[in-house]
Amino acid sequence: MSKKANPIYRGIDVGYGHVKWTNGESAKGLIEAHSFPSQAPISVDSDADVAFLKKRDTFSVPVGDRVYEIGRQVNLLVGSQQEMEQLDDTFAMSDAYTARMFGALNYMLPGLGPERRIDVLVLGLPMTTLNKYRSAIEEKFTGPHRINLNGDIVTIGMCKVHPQPLGSYALFLQSQPDAGKKPPMSLIIDPGYNTVDWFVCEGLTGNLSQSRAVNRGVSAYLRDIAKSIIKTHSNFGVTESEVVRILDRHFTRGDDFHIAGNEIPLEPHLAAGTPVIEQAAQAIRDTIGAGSEIRLILLTGGGASLYAQKIREKFPSHKVQVMEESPLANVRGFHVIAHWIGASASRAENKSRKGN
Numbered sequence: 278m279s280k281k282a283n284p285i286y287r288g289i290d291v292g293y294g295h296v297k298w299t300n301g302e303s304a305k306g307l308i309e310a311h312s313f314p315s316q317a318p319i320s321v322d323s324d325a326d327v328a329f330l331k332k333r334d335t336f337s338v339p340v341g342d343r344v345y346e347i348g349r350q351v352n353l354l355v356g357s358q359q360e361m362e363q364l365d366d367t368f369a370m371s372d373a374y375t376a377r378m379f380g381a382l383n384y385m386l387p388g389l390g391p392e393r394r395i396d397v398l399v400l401g402l403p404m405t406t407l408n409k410y411r412s413a414i415e416e417k418f419t420g421p422h423r424i425n426l427n428g429d430i431v432t433i434g435m436c437k438v439h440p441q442p443l444g445s446y447a448l449f450l451q452s453q454p455d456a457g458k459k460p461p462m463s464l465i466i467d468p469g470y471n472t473v474d475w476f477v478c479e480g481l482t483g484n485l486s487q488s489r490a491v492n493r494g495v496s497a498y499l500r501d502i503a504k505s506i507i508k509t510h511s512n513f514g515v516t517e518s519e520v521v522r523i524l525d526r527h528f529t530r531g532d533d534f535h536i537a538g539n540e541i542p543l544e545p546h547l548a549a550g551t552p553v554i555e556q557a558a559q560a561i562r563d564t565i566g567a568g569s570e571i572r573l574i575l576l577t578g579g580g581a582s583l584y585a586q587k588i589r590e591k592f593p594s595h596k597v598q599v600m601e602e603s604p605l606a607n608v609r610g611f612h613v614i615a616h617w618i619g620a621s622a623s624r625a626e627n628k629s630r631k632g633n
Contacts, residue, residue, distance in 0.1 A: 286399075287299050289381045289398065294579060296380060310612075314351055318346050320337045336380055340379065395431065447613045468494060468495060469578050493560070498580070513537045575600060581603035585597060
């Protein structure tokens with residue numbers, strides 16, 4: 278890596294609800310990060326010569342014997358009955374996961390230069406699947422990949438996978454240089470779309486006996502609210518999947534909550550999802566206890582604001598810090614880790630050359 282003047286480092290967070298990716302740094306040194314819905318309908322275009330960039334903001338991505346449609350406006354291709362979110366534990370090894378990865382790479386493509394190479398790419402996995410799939414994912418995504426129907430190839434020099442919440446902790450350490458010198462024992466809580474993950478560490482040394490996950494993520498919260506809404510407004514004839522997608526856009530983008538052109542007050546239905554958050558917070562408390570040795574609690578991920586109150590109730594003696602732009606904090610941290618990996622590899626290479 279030291280031979281290349283300007284190595285390219287990137288992070289991708291293929292979440293169950295949204296896919297996030299980084300696109301380098303701004304002139305002020307801020308990590309640019311973006312997202313699109315984690316949905317992958319089969320493409321309706323059968324002509325292999327069709328341009329990969331549609332009028333809508335999506336890409337046609339070939340994986341295996343299928344072509345998926347991926348991107349910011351994928352909702353324009355999703356039917357009312359379609360369950361596009363894949364929430365099982367094998368997600369990371371599926372073609373649908375790969376398609377989402379390639380979608381992120383398509384968005385990155387203009388910034389990858391003529392070589393179209395990423396020197397170090399960092400991904401994350403939930404605590405529930407990290408040990409099971411880490412090696413396989415790293416091997417699978419290292420090397421060249423055809424990412425669209427135009428035949429564009431992106432080559433990944435090194436792919437590394439880390440625990441999902443570690444990204445936010447890396448971003449915190451980068452923003453607090455003094456914390457990196459003597460890092461505090463920290464608890465990072467990441468309410469994602471499918472799982473709520475928590476990771477205990479001191480610096481980059483993890484305490485895996487206290488780091489776990491439960492399937493009490495934002496999707497379960499939204500489903501319970503959707504059921505309450507449908508029960509009250511059955512006359513609209515909408516499906517649970519439709520309502521969940523509308524709720525997701527409301528909470529992530531701030532869209533007004535409408536069903537079939539009717540504005541629906543959400544307040545009477547929010548309590549239906551509260552038990553999900555309570556169960557997640559209690560599971561963390563049961564594992565961590567009072568957290569007597571923990572000095573810092575970071576709350577991150579797409580559900581950070583939804584879960585913050587219950588987390589604070591479970592840890593009343595601690596200051597719970599919600600990460601800025603929490604839905605993008607993990608992927609920005611993956612970008613930071615990619616830089617660290619690249620710098621470490623360069624130092625090792627230089628030391629080896631001097632030794633010879």
